[in-house]
Amino acid sequence: AQSVTQPDIHITVSEGASLELRCNYSYGATPYLFWYVQSPGQGLQLLLKYFSGDTLVQGIKGFEAEFKRSQSSFNLRKPSVHWSDAAEYFCAVMYNNNDMRFGAGTRLTVKP
């Protein structure tokens, strides 16, 4: 069955520290991959996406993600977290061109 897994429900990091949010997917072929951020009570903002090509993708706000086919992973990283990065992060996978499924989300708390 097709699925998206974000193993970490909640992560706390100190401001200025590095961040990695994990995402694994289950699918027979390479899907389209996305990371979104959601602030409380808000819609989703696209951070970055991967369709093909270079497996290291740069996004907005200093985020990047790396697609690893062998691990079926698409982990999100940021070298230095800012307090404004505190939010909910969703990994999403698009199957069959339009069918998008979301992971359960990872809530990021940033300590001062």
Add this chain to the structure above:
Amino acid sequence: GAVVSQHPSWVICKSGTSVKIECRSLDFQATTMFWYRQFPKQSLMLMATSNEGSKATYEQGVEKDKFLINHASLTLSTLTVTSAHPEDSSFYICSATGQEYEQYFGPGTRLTVT
């Protein structure tokens, strides 16, 4: 570009009444729009997919007679929650497909049924 709006941003209605939520693509034509539901501290769950001019495709477990979706034009889709009950209270988010199959999301509508 690629902006999706939703109206209203929040709505309170009484149990038994119906409420309509609009989703508009402001600067592009969206042949496909999606409706999601999000419970507090949970992920987005796809409710239905709508294509302009045709009936919506509902996900398993979503009552199509309760959640009426109309996609009358390439820029507008509506979700009507009929005979709303408190358990329908949720955050409803729409999205529209642009280029490269990317979905652009609206800001969401918070529905509270009293």
